[in-house]
Amino acid sequence: xxxxxxxxKRELQGTGASRRLRNxxxxxxxxxxxxxxxxxxxxxxxELAQNxxxxxxxxxxxxxxxxxxxxxxxxxxFNMHPYKLQVQHIDFQRVSKxxxxxxxxxxxxxxxxxxxxxxxxxxxxxxxxxxxxxxxLPDDLPSYIEVDMSKAAIGQSVHVKDxxxxxxxxxxxxxxxxxxxxxxxxxxxAVEEETAAAPSAADVPASKQAExxxxxxxxxxxxxxxx
Numbered sequence: 001x002x003x004x005x006x007x008x009k010r011e012l013q014g015t016g017a018s019r020r021l022r023n024x025x026x027x028x029x030x031x032x033x034x035x036x037x038x039x040x041x042x043x044x045x046x047e048l049a050q051n052x053x054x055x056x057x058x059x060x061x062x063x064x065x066x067x068x069x070x071x072x073x074x075x076x077x078f079n080m081h082p083y084k085l086q087v088q089h090i091d092f093q094r095v096s097k098x099x100x101x102x103x104x105x106x107x108x109x110x111x112x113x114x115x116x117x118x119x120x121x122x123x124x125x126x127x128x129x130x131x132x133x134x135x136x137l138p139d140d141l142p143s144y145i146e147v148d149m150s151k152a153a154i155g156q157s158v159h160v161k162d163x164x165x166x167x168x169x170x171x172x173x174x175x176x177x178x179x180x181x182x183x184x185x186x187x188x189x190a191v192e193e194e195t196a197a198a199p200s201a202a203d204v205p206a207s208k209q210a211e212x213x214x215x216x217x218x219x220x221x222x223x224x225x226x227x
Contacts, residue, residue: 004063004070005051007031007041018089027087031064031073034094041066048087052078059105061138064092072138074103095138102172104131105142109182111150117184123154124187128180132160133172140168152184 010021010028018028025045032038051057057075064073073092081088095101107130117123132145145163152158159178160171173179 002063003051003054003057003060004065005043005047006065007043008067010040010042013040022086022088027090029090029092031066031071031092031094034071034096036094039066043090045087048090049085052087055106056143059103059141059143061095061141062092072097074101097138100135100137101141102133102135103141104133106131106144107147107181108144109147109149111148112152114150115152115184117152117154117156121154122187123152123184125149125152126183126185128182129160132163132181134165134169135172136169140166142166142169145169147181149182149184154184154186156184158182 007029021028021042022045026042027045027048029041029043030038031041062073062075064071072095074095076091076093078090079088080086107127109125109127112118112125115123115125118125134142134145136142145165147158147163149158158181160173160181161178163171163181165171
């Protein structure tokens with residue numbers, strides 16, 4: 001999916017200039033990285049807010065058109081007003097086709113509704129992670145990583161190394177670990193029901209209970225009779 005956004009160079013800087021931009025329906029920002037110098041920019045707030053509501057905007061190579069000059073960039077950060085739905089500032093990073101990038105992409109969990117543990121045993125799939133940091137070349141950047149839960153079993157934990165990643169994509173692990181992505185468990189109420197349903201010794205009829213073992217010495221004495 002190709003997403004293109006328009007911007008203009010921003011010459012005036014400072015708190016007062018940024019405030020005037022926001023009052024005029026604009027958002028101050030910056031684009032940096034690559035072989036060029038950082039460039040301050042301004043964008044249309046309405047257009048930008050619409051794009052920020054799209055999942056793909058956060059995990060795609062974007063085309064940034066600055067006064068007619070187009071560059072490939074990634075969204076790196078944005079700041080929101082403390083209590084208004086207003087974007088205060090936004091940062092983009094230039095990308096090169098031959099240099100790997102680090103990016104967080106969303107995880108899409110699929111197939112849980114078809115798992116026997118969910119359909120017949122009432123298991124719950126809990127998402128421990130909602131996104132995954134990856135490393136790849138820009139052309140290999142996926143919009144999301146799919147997590148197949150169709151074979152989920154009670155007590156199972158899906159880890160990062162269990163995921164099938166697209167070609168050219170590697171998970172970025174900051175430690176030599178294998179973090180949990182999702183778990184499959186029974187609801188607490190179901191566990192309590194199972195425990196309550198298990199028969200106790202008091203519920204078993206006396207005739208069905210195991211007889212106590214006879215004393216070995218008494219058995220020997222009773223069995224050693226003189227002829």
